[in-house]
Amino acid sequence: GAVVSQHPSRVICKSGTSVKIECRSLDFQATTMFWYRQFPKQSLMLMATSNEGSKATYEQGVEKDKFLINHASLTLSTLTVTSAHPEDSSFYICSARAPGGGHGYTFGSGTRLTVV
Amino acid sequence: GEDVEQSLFLSVREGDSSVINCTYTDSSSTYLYWYKQEPGAGLQLLTYIFSNMDMKQDQRLTVLLNKKDKHLSLRIADTQTGDSAIYFCAERGGDKIIFGKGTRLHILP
Numbered sequence: 001g002a003v004v005s006q007h008p009s010r011v012i013c014k015s016g017t018s019v020k021i022e023c024r025s026l027d028f029q030a031t032t033m034f035w036y037r038q039f040p041k042q043s044l045m046l047m048a049t050s051n052e053g054s055k056a057t058y059e060q061g062v063e064k065d066k067f068l069i070n071h072a073s074l075t076l077s078t079l080t081v082t083s084a085h086p087e088d089s090s091f092y093i094c095s096a097r098a099p100g101g102g103h104g105y106t107f108g109s110g111t112r113l114t115v116v
Numbered sequence: 117g118e119d120v121e122q123s124l125f126l127s128v129r130e131g132d133s134s135v136i137n138c139t140y141t142d143s144s145s146t147y148l149y150w151y152k153q154e155p156g157a158g159l160q161l162l163t164y165i166f167s168n169m170d171m172k173q174d175q176r177l178t179v180l181l182n183k184k185d186k187h188l189s190l191r192i193a194d195t196q197t198g199d200s201a202i203y204f205c206a207e208r209g210g211d212k213i214i215f216g217k218g219t220r221l222h223i224l225p
Contacts, residue, residue, distance in 0.1 A: 006158070032211065041124075043204070043217040044159075093158055097211070105213060107151075109158040 002028050004096050006108025013084055013115055021079045021111045023094030029074035030096035035067075038091040038110075050077040084115040120216035122205050127222045134192040136219045138205030141186060145207040148181060150190045153202045153218065162190070162203070197223050 003026040013019050023033055031052045036044040048069050049057040056069035066088075068080040077096075081088050094108045122138040140148070146167050151159040165172045165179045165188070172179045178191040192199055202218040 034213075041217075043120075043215045046212060046214075049211065095159075095213075105149075105161070107159040107161075110156070112156065 002096070002106045004030075004094060004106045004108045006094050006111055008111060009109060010112045011114070013113070015085055015115055016083055018080055018082045019084055019113060021081075021092055021094075021113075023077045023079070023096070023108050025075045025096045025106075028096075030077075031074060032097050033071060033077040034095040034105075035069060035077075035079050036093045036095065038093060044093060047079075052077075081113065084113070086115045089113055089115045120205055120207055120214050122216040122219050124217060125220050125222065127224055128195050129224045130195060130197060132195055134190075134195045134199065134221055136190045136192075136203050136205070136221070138188040138190075138216055139186055140188065140205070140207045140214075142207055142209050142214070143183075143186065145209050147208040148179075148188050149204075149206040149208070149213070150177075150179065150188075151204040151206060151215075153204065155201075159204065192221075195221075195223060199223060 005024045005026050007022050033050040035047045037047050038044045046059050047062045050069045050071040052071045052074050058064045071077040091110050093110045095105050119141045128134040147164050149164045150162045152162050153159050163174050163177050165181050176193045180189045200223045202220050204218045205216040206213045
């Protein structure tokens, strides 16, 4: 089946630095990918929709300059957390719509970001 | 706006059935999903139901949909320790998937 690979699985960074998270569709092309953020004991909150070859669509309240999304190819989307602060610490998950559309959304295994 | 509600915790004895309930608000939802998340991991799609269906059964999993009441349930028969996880109800409107807060299923020996 469709597989989405997300890296890194865990990252610890210092305040003020930037962190890049990659989301790859391994055996299919994904024109659209989604980035979610999950707070402890909370639901997944959709941050943005990443569109290959065009600008990402951000949800209300998400700072586009803070969370940079690049979807330069049909198999790779990246989320860069710029000038990270401790409040950015969270679990970030990407998702892609599998080939054929319909119900097929595949999720990455997530990235645990800790900003110290 | 769109909203998905589910209870946060459920404890069930091993071997019993687990029933996790969910309510949603978007009557135009096309698909409704149940996802499973184990600690520190991503989401695994367990099952889904199309909005024009009332019931779907897949091995130990049974999904019931009451579209009039906007109520979705997931029944896990013969609950095992490996079923211990957080279960997310989600609805899809267009391309977006809206998730509930998740129900943590705890299995009692």
